[in-house]
Amino acid sequence: MLVRLLWEPLPESWPVAEAPRPAGLRGMIAWARKVAEGLPQHDDLERRVRRAAIQAIVREAFQQTVAEQDSEHRGPAEFADAWKVRLAALLAQTSVEITGWGEITIAELDINLGWSLHAAASRARAETIARAAATPSRLRGADDGSTSSFDFSIAADGAGSLGRVQYATCEPCCIGLLRKISFSPEWHCCGLGTLALRELETRHPALTWYTTGQYAHARGFYDRYRDGSSSPWTASQHPCPHF
Ligand SMILES: [Zn+2]
Structure with missing residues (x-):
C-alpha cells in the first residue's frame, strides 16, 4: 500500500475510491454512484501530470526522511512527523528540483492532494508495521x-x-x-x-x-x-x- 501510494500511478479517482464502503445494498449503490461521479469524463493529461508531480514531491520528502534514519533513528510516529516537516519545507519553495522530473513549480500543484497522500501513506506505513509478522x-x-x-x-x-x-x-x-x-x-x-x-x-x-x-x-x-x-x-x- 505504501509503495502503491508513493510509486505507482495514482488512480484518477483517488482519494475518493479509498473511502470506506458502507454496509448494505442501498449504501453500496449510493457509494458506487458517488465514486462514478468522481471519475473524469475525459482523459486529462495535464491533470495527470500534475498529480504525478505532487506524488513525486511527497515521495522525495519520504526518501529524504528515510535517508536520515541512520543518524536519527526515528520511531514510526516521529518518522511521520519528520516526513511532514520535510514535505512542508519542499512545498514552501517556489519550485523544487526532483530527479527525473527537473524543476516543478509548486504554485501549479494540488497541495491538498499532497497532504492527503502524506496522510494515507503514513497510515499505510503504520498499518504495515502493525501487521508485520x-x-x-x-x-x-x-x-x-x-x-x-x-x-x-x-x-x-x-x-x-x-x-x-x-x-x-x-x-x-x-x-x-x-x-x-x-x-x-x-x-x-x-x-x-x-x-x-x-x-x-x-x-x-x-x-x-x-x-x-x-x-x-x-x-x-x-x-x-x-x-x-x-x-x-x-x-x-x-x-x-x-x-
Ligand atoms: Zn555446538
Whole structure:
C-alpha cells in the first residue's frame, strides 16, 4: 500500500475510491454512484501530470526522511512527523528540483492532494508495521553433524517482505547464532528487529542466543533487547566449537 501510494500511478479517482464502503445494498449503490461521479469524463493529461508531480514531491520528502534514519533513528510516529516537516519545507519553495522530473513549480500543484497522500501513506506505513509478522523458518542446510542454518522473513500482507533473518542452531550445545538480520532502510526503527529476536527465542526456547559481526553496528539495539531476554546476545564469546 505504501509503495502503491508513493510509486505507482495514482488512480484518477483517488482519494475518493479509498473511502470506506458502507454496509448494505442501498449504501453500496449510493457509494458506487458517488465514486462514478468522481471519475473524469475525459482523459486529462495535464491533470495527470500534475498529480504525478505532487506524488513525486511527497515521495522525495519520504526518501529524504528515510535517508536520515541512520543518524536519527526515528520511531514510526516521529518518522511521520519528520516526513511532514520535510514535505512542508519542499512545498514552501517556489519550485523544487526532483530527479527525473527537473524543476516543478509548486504554485501549479494540488497541495491538498499532497497532504492527503502524506496522510494515507503514513497510515499505510503504520498499518504495515502493525501487521508485520514472521514467516515460518526454512531449513537452508545442515552445516555439519550438529549445526543447521535457517532463515525467515518479516512480512506483512500486501507489502511483501520487509526484511530477512538468517540464523543457525547447534542442538547438542543448545546454542542459537543470529547470523544476519537485514531490513531495507524504510523499515528501520519500527520494532521489527525486536520482533525478529523474540521470534527466534519463541521458536527455539531451549537455545541460548548469540549474534555475530553485526553486533558492533547495532550495539544500542542489543543493549536494550538484552534487558528483557535470558540470552547474552553478544558477539564477544565463541558460542560453541561447532560454529
Ligand atoms: Zn555446538
